[in-house]
Amino acid sequence: MSRLVRWSDIRHQDRALGLIRRALSGGRVPHALLFHGPEGVGKEMAALALAGALLCSRRERGGGAEEALFGEAPPAEIEACGECPPCHCLAAGTHPDFQLVERKLARVHPDAAVRRTKALFLGVDVIRHFVIDATGRRPALSSSRVFVLRDAERMNEEAQNALLKTLEEPPGRAHLILLSSSAERLLPTVRSRCQGIEFGLLPRAFIENELVGPAGLKSEPAAALAALAGGSLGAARRWASAGVAGEVEPIADVLVGVGRSGVEAAAKALLERAEELAPRLHGRDLADESDGVSEGDGDEGADEGGGRSGKSSSASVPTDELRVGVRLVLMICAAVLRDALIVREQADSALLLVAPAARQSAAIAAGMGGGLDEGIRGIAQAEAMLDRNVAPQLCVERFLLTLQGVPLR
Numbered sequence: 001m002s003r004l005v006r007w008s009d010i011r012h013q014d015r016a017l018g019l020i021r022r023a024l025s026g027g028r029v030p031h032a033l034l035f036h037g038p039e040g041v042g043k044e045m046a047a048l049a050l051a052g053a054l055l056c057s058r059r060e061r062g063g064g065a066e067e068a069l070f071g072e073a074p075p076a077e078i079e080a081c082g083e084c085p086p087c088h089c090l091a092a093g094t095h096p097d098f099q100l101v102e103r104k105l106a107r108v109h110p111d112a113a114v115r116r117t118k119a120l121f122l123g124v125d126v127i128r129h130f131v132i133d134a135t136g137r138r139p140a141l142s143s144s145r146v147f148v149l150r151d152a153e154r155m156n157e158e159a160q161n162a163l164l165k166t167l168e169e170p171p172g173r174a175h176l177i178l179l180s181s182s183a184e185r186l187l188p189t190v191r192s193r194c195q196g197i198e199f200g201l202l203p204r205a206f207i208e209n210e211l212v213g214p215a216g217l218k219s220e221p222a223a224a225l226a227a228l229a230g231g232s233l234g235a236a237r238r239w240a241s242a243g244v245a246g247e248v249e250p251i252a253d254v255l256v257g258v259g260r261s262g263v264e265a266a267a268k269a270l271l272e273r274a275e276e277l278a279p280r281l282h283g284r285d286l287a288d289e290s291d292g293v294s295e296g297d298g299d300e301g302a303d304e305g306g307g308r309s310g311k312s313s314s315a316s317v318p319t320d321e322l323r324v325g326v327r328l329v330l331m332i333c334a335a336v337l338r339d340a341l342i343v344r345e346q347a348d349s350a351l352l353l354v355a356p357a358a359r360q361s362a363a364i365a366a367g368m369g370g371g372l373d374e375g376i377r378g379i380a381q382a383e384a385m386l387d388r389n390v391a392p393q394l395c396v397e398r399f400l401l402t403l404q405g406v407p408l409r
């Protein structure tokens with residue numbers, strides 16, 4: 001993806017963009033910013049648009065001293081021109097004053113020992129070399145340097161502490177933009193040194209449109225994924241490319257058949273779906289990072305720094321990846337059961353969340369009308385068990401038992 005992003009490319013974030021653009025046009029962009037909010041809603045796109053505006057050389061001239069001498073400086077441009085050498089370099093991904101900081105930078109760290117580490121978090125070596133030391137150098141092409149820290153909450157405590165001084169007074173004209181979908185995991189001392197800008201969830205209809213158009217999905221699966229994604233275009237896109245829409249019916253079939261197959265076999269079948277999905281959710285390198293969708297953006301357990309473990313066979317899925325898959329399967333189960341409730345109450349079928357499984361929802365409504373509410377509560381219980389690191393098989397069985405009429409305790 002081109003790194004030259006227009007403000008108009010970012011949708012439904014008027015409040016956040018208003019704050020950023022006002023700061024830009026007033027020439028008062030804070031040196032340390034924290035863009036926080038759900039994953040996949042445009043934080044990274046906004047950071048790139050801001051970086052473009054800060055690095056563009058036409059913008060400098062626009063707000064520069066020469067025009068000011070004549071007493072009528074034009075308002076500083078808030079959009080990168082796209083034509084000057086810095087804009088060209090930024091678009092090509094070769095701007096020397098722009099640095100996207102992420103875990104996989106460990107792989108290109110000058111120290112071989114750092115290169116060998118499994119980059120599970122954003123470590124202090126990466127932060128020192130690519131941010132702290134780099135902020136001290138003069139810009140090479142533009143008048144300032146911009147550092148965008150992807151998944152900033154993945155900095156470990158040592159890295160966050162090391163960054164404090166730079167956040168407080170960045171040397172020279174450096175701008176640090178921290179991106180986080182779990183900002184509560186950052187140290188309070190880091191948060192307090194940044195100007196926070198909050199990004200919100202996106203409308204479901206917008207996500208659905210994005211899936212039908214650019215992602216090329218049919219309208220029914222697109223609507224289902226948009227409903228499941230709950231306002232995150234990033235999640236919806238990742239699920240679309242991982243083929244999640246195709247899993248909805250098989251998962252719903254397992255729920256329909258639980259009476260015949262029994263709880264243990266049904267749980268096994270659901271786990272198989274999760275095992276199928278997990279590598280596709282994690283391993284795929286998303287070429288399209290637009291709208292802040294990045295590899296592993298806000299996704300627990302994602303590890304582009306070494307997710308393909310050479311040791312394990314392709315059949316065995318790492319536990320943290322499997323949990324992400326199980327969560328998604330449970331989420332789909334919950335949507336199917338809620339649809340069954342809608343069918344049972346004879347409500348408007350337009351309210352169905354996952355239309356691809358409408359047949360199964362109807363069968364579930366007919367077959368286990370009474371146990372539905374308990375089943376939905378059972379899913380919440382299973383999710384809580386997953387949080388406590390209970391084995392996935394047990395979590396899923398607990399949920400399926402509630403569907404079979406075994407009440408929660």
Ligand SMILES: [Zn+2]
Pocket residue numbers: 055056057058059080081082083084085086087
């Ligand atoms: Zn430019």
